[in-house]
Amino acid sequence: MDDSMKHEDLLIKLRAKLNEEKIKLWEPPFVQTDGAVPQSLQDLAHKYSSQLSETTEAVLEALVELQTHSVERCRANQEFKETGTATLRVKVVLPGAKAKNLSIQKKLNILGSELIEAVATEINVDQSR
Numbered sequence: 001m002d003d004s005m006k007h008e009d010l011l012i013k014l015r016a017k018l019n020e021e022k023i024k025l026w027e028p029p030f031v032q033t034d035g036a037v038p039q040s041l042q043d044l045a046h047k048y049s050s051q052l053s054e055t056t057e058a059v060l061e062a063l064v065e066l067q068t069h070s071v072e073r074c075r076a077n078q079e080f081k082e083t084g085t086a087t088l089r090v091k092v093v094l095p096g097a098k099a100k101n102l103s104i105q106k107k108l109n110i111l112g113s114e115l116i117e118a119v120a121t122e123i124n125v126d127q128s129r
Contacts, residue, residue: 010062025067
């Protein structure tokens, strides 16, 4: 299994563990305002690394990734409530390139063609692709 598949597998396993234990990475004690990785997150990584037979570093990296995604989603939800602008996450896979995740902010009353145009512009390809 290549590295990206192993990483995706680890993310899936961690999501399941977090959901099972009702752990919310976007809330204290797992989030700190100074950007540092809190001890509680490090402890969680150590616990899950032994359960999943992974290195603590790999698990911590994956937990931080999941946490970042969760915090961004909370911010996007709040922004939508305040402004009506939605954050659309689009995963783009181009031949011969690594998958790229885009965040595009649009009102939800736009046409699909406008979203296609925004994605095409962002990744610098023709809209017909």
